[in-house]
Amino acid sequence: MAPVDETELPGVGTRFSFETGDGRLLGVIRHHDGRREVFIADRDDPDCVAVSVSLEEGESHILADLLGGTEIAREVTAVAQGVAGLTVDWVEVPGLPAPATIGALQIRSRTGASVVAVLRGSEPYPAPGPDFSLAGGDVVLVVGTASGVREARNLLQGGGS
Amino acid sequence: MLAELGAVLLGLAVLAVAAGRLGLSPVPFYLLAGLLLGPGGPFELTEIEGFIEVGAEVGVVLLLLMLGLEYSPRDLARGLRTGWLSGIIDLVLNATPGVIAGYVLGFGSLGAAALGGVTYISSSGVIAKLISDLGFTGNRETGTVLTLLVVEDLVMAVYLPLLAAALLGASLGGAFGAVGLVAVVLVVLLRPRRREQRWVQRLFNRSDEAVLLGILGVALAVGALADRLGVSAAVAAFLIGLTLSGEPAERASRLLRPLRDLFAAAFFLFFGLQVDPGALGPVIWAAVALGLLTAATKVVTGWWAARADGVGVWGRRRAAAMLVSRGEFSVVIAELAITAGLDERIGTLSAAYVMALAVVGPLALRAVEVVRRRRTVASA
Numbered sequence: 386m387a388p389v390d391e392t393e394l395p396g397v398g399t400r401f402s403f404e405t406g407d408g409r410l411l412g413v414i415r416h417h418d419g420r421r422e423v424f425i426a427d428r429d430d431p432d433c434v435a436v437s438v439s440l441e442e443g444e445s446h447i448l449a450d451l452l453g454g455t456e457i458a459r460e461v462t463a464v465a466q467g468v469a470g471l472t473v474d475w476v477e478v479p480g481l482p483a484p485a486t487i488g489a490l491q492i493r494s495r496t497g498a499s500v501v502a503v504l505r506g507s508e509p510y511p512a513p514g515p516d517f518s519l520a521g522g523d524v525v526l527v528v529g530t531a532s533g534v535r536e537a538r539n540l541l542q543g544g545g546s
Numbered sequence: 547m548l549a550e551l552g553a554v555l556l557g558l559a560v561l562a563v564a565a566g567r568l569g570l571s572p573v574p575f576y577l578l579a580g581l582l583l584g585p586g587g588p589f590e591l592t593e594i595e596g597f598i599e600v601g602a603e604v605g606v607v608l609l610l611l612m613l614g615l616e617y618s619p620r621d622l623a624r625g626l627r628t629g630w631l632s633g634i635i636d637l638v639l640n641a642t643p644g645v646i647a648g649y650v651l652g653f654g655s656l657g658a659a660a661l662g663g664v665t666y667i668s669s670s671g672v673i674a675k676l677i678s679d680l681g682f683t684g685n686r687e688t689g690t691v692l693t694l695l696v697v698e699d700l701v702m703a704v705y706l707p708l709l710a711a712a713l714l715g716a717s718l719g720g721a722f723g724a725v726g727l728v729a730v731v732l733v734v735l736l737r738p739r740r741r742e743q744r745w746v747q748r749l750f751n752r753s754d755e756a757v758l759l760g761i762l763g764v765a766l767a768v769g770a771l772a773d774r775l776g777v778s779a780a781v782a783a784f785l786i787g788l789t790l791s792g793e794p795a796e797r798a799s800r801l802l803r804p805l806r807d808l809f810a811a812a813f814f815l816f817f818g819l820q821v822d823p824g825a826l827g828p829v830i831w832a833a834v835a836l837g838l839l840t841a842a843t844k845v846v847t848g849w850w851a852a853r854a855d856g857v858g859v860w861g862r863r864r865a866a867a868m869l870v871s872r873g874e875f876s877v878v879i880a881e882l883a884i885t886a887g888l889d890e891r892i893g894t895l896s897a898a899y900v901m902a903l904a905v906v907g908p909l910a911l912r913a914v915e916v917v918r919r920r921r922t923v924a925s926a
Contacts, residue, residue: 392689395621395696396674400684412684418796424684429922432686432861 402426421445472534473526475504476541480521488515496536498529547593554583554594558811569679570908571672573873574901576811580818581826581897591819598819601812604766606881607783608806609813609874611765613670614787615795615802617696622788625696632690632851633697639843641666647836651829653889656712660883663705664896665840669873669904670695676868676908680915687852687861691868694851702875703788709879710778713886758801780878810874817877820884821897829891833898841906844869863914871907876900 392400394414402412410426421444424437440448487500503510503517504524510517519525519541527537561575583591591598617625626633644665648658673691682688752760765786769779790798848866857865880896 392686393621393624393693394683394689395625395692396616397683397688397692400689402684414684422683426684427922430858430860430918432858433864433918434681434684437681437684 404431423448470530471528472531473528474534474538476525476527476538478519478521478523478525478541484518484520486516486518487513490519490540492527492537492540496529496533496540498527498533498537500525500537501528502526547597550591550593551597554591554598554815558815562811569912571669571675571871571873571904572811573669573672573814573877574904576814577818577821577877577897577901580815581821581823582818583815584819584821584823595819598812598816601809602816603779605806605809605811605813605816606780606878607765607769608762608802609810610780610784610878611761611787612799612802612806613699613875614784615790615799616670617699617788618791618795619788620791621696622700625693626700629693629697629851632694632847632854633701635850636694636698636847637666637701639847640840643836643839643843647832648892651832651891651895653892656709656886657883657888657892659709659712660879660888660892661895663702663709663879664872664876664892664899665836667698667702667872667875667879668695668844668869669871669875669907670699672871672873672904672907673868676871676911680911682864685861685864686855687857687865687868690852690855690857691848691865694847694869699788703785706778706781706784706879706882710781710882713882713888714773714778754801757797758805761798761802762805778882780882813881814874814877817881817893818897821894822890825890825894826898829895830898833895833902836895837899837902837906840872841870841903841910860914860918863918864911867907867910867914869907870903870910872900872903 389401389403392402394400396417398414398416400412400414402410405411409428410431412424412426414422414424416422419442421440421442422437423440424434427433427435493499500513500517501511502525503513503519504526505520505522525541527534527541529537557579558572558576561579562572565572565575583589641662645658645662647665648654648661651657653661673695677683677685677688677691765783766779768786769782772782773779787795845866848869849862852862852865876896877900880893880900884890884893
């Protein structure tokens with residue numbers, strides 16, 4: 386796959402571009418205000434935009450969906466962005482020596498962050514209780530402050546040390 | 547009085563529409579209107595000069611506040627890291643002709659320093675508008691041009707307070723005030739953010755009108771304080787704008803934009819009013835020569851910077867043409883100079899210079915586009 390070129394546009398946003406297999410330069414500009422701009426460069430002058438479309442936030446979600454983007458991760462990020470000071474993170478649990486319950490790991494009392502859901506394979510377990518037992522390969526959805534979530538990640542991945 | 551104010555605003559609205567139709571910035575048209583309405587011009591304003599003058603003072607504060615808001619500290623740091631070499635070339639090539647012209651025309655060292663600023667600084671207002679109007683946001687040279695504008699902004703953060711202090715008092719206290727203010731701002735800019743942004747967040751957690759009035763009040767009050775210290779209100783507003791970033795900056799600029807447009811129009815009009823059209827004659831050739839020379843030096847700057855970033859030939863031509871535009875910043879510098887009582891010809895010369903280059907820059911860019919389109923059609 387062609388490497389993606391990333392350029393900072395001060396005061397505007399970030400520009401990403403790459404060359405497609407048939408030699409066209411395709412790019413996306415992420416504006417600071419949340420808009421996305423998709424553009425195709427001119428065939429003879431690849432530095433110059435030939436066509437561009439500006440997308441509102443909802444519209445770029447539609448496009449991402451059509452292109453096969455994943456729905457759930459995006460909604461979670463949207464929630465996190467909607468609430469200032471709240472961090473949401475998916476943490477993958479490595480192989481644990483022995484099954485450990487959420488209560489035994491003392492995630493909430495030690496980090497202040499809460500486990501909101503567990504994804505085992507494709508099976509979701511919303512709102513698991515303290516006696517829910519975690520296994521290797523589980524993906525845990527943690528919500529809390531930025532530092533709390535970071536500590537919870539260490540706790541889950543470092544085996545509780 | 548209301549009748550005269552209404553007539554003037556309507557006139558400016560017509561000019562703004564005409565400028566938009568032609569794909570040009572309204573700034574040179576406002577300056578022209580000022581020339582025509584001022585003493586010695588065909589239509590002399592009688593009743594609202596005082597109002598325009600107050601409006602102009604607010605306008606320059608808003609103009610610089612918004613310029614400061616445009617870039618985040620991250621943009622500034624990154625700009626400095628990636629654009630320093632192009633930035634130095636930009637500064638040397640474009641400030642030098644102004645400084646030399648200032649000495650040759652007998653404006654003195656301070657006048658020469660001011661004129662160097664006038665010729666150095668490209669118009670980020672005109673250029674940003676061109677980029678979005680022509681759909682060039684995704685172009686490769688856009689990154690190059692914006693980075694250069696960021697570096698120019700940073701240079702202004704140091705240059706303006708020093709120039710203002712030298713112009714307005716040259717007293718020891720004023721110079722210390724200026725240097726101190728710059729130091730504070732640089733510290734705030736370079737400090738890792740977030741913690742000190744908390745009080746800003748609290749300040750901004752209010753209704754739209756509270757934020758609007760609050761930030762305007764802060765800018766004007768700090769500006770007045772800075773004026774006392776001999777730093778100039780406009781410069782203080784610029785530094786305040788630089789320290790705000792992220793969400794608050796975005797909200798502030800969204801709220802302030804309409805006010806800025808109104809009062810900035812008053813500022814350009816007022817600047818034009820101060821210029822005696824009869825005095826244009828003697829400086830017009832100097833303005834034309836300086837305009838041609840510094841258009842050429844900006845072309846060299848843009849070409850070189852775009853080539854250094856790996857942009858192709860047409861992109862280099864576009865970058866070169868874009869940077870030629872001079873505008874609001876040049877007028878602000880000239881205004882500082884004549885307010886301080888320097889040679890009035892600096893104002894006259896700058897007015898003619900900006901009126902010319904604010905028109906030539908956009909036209910040059912469009913000409914490059916027309917030629918490129920024609921060539922590609924011919925070769926296809």
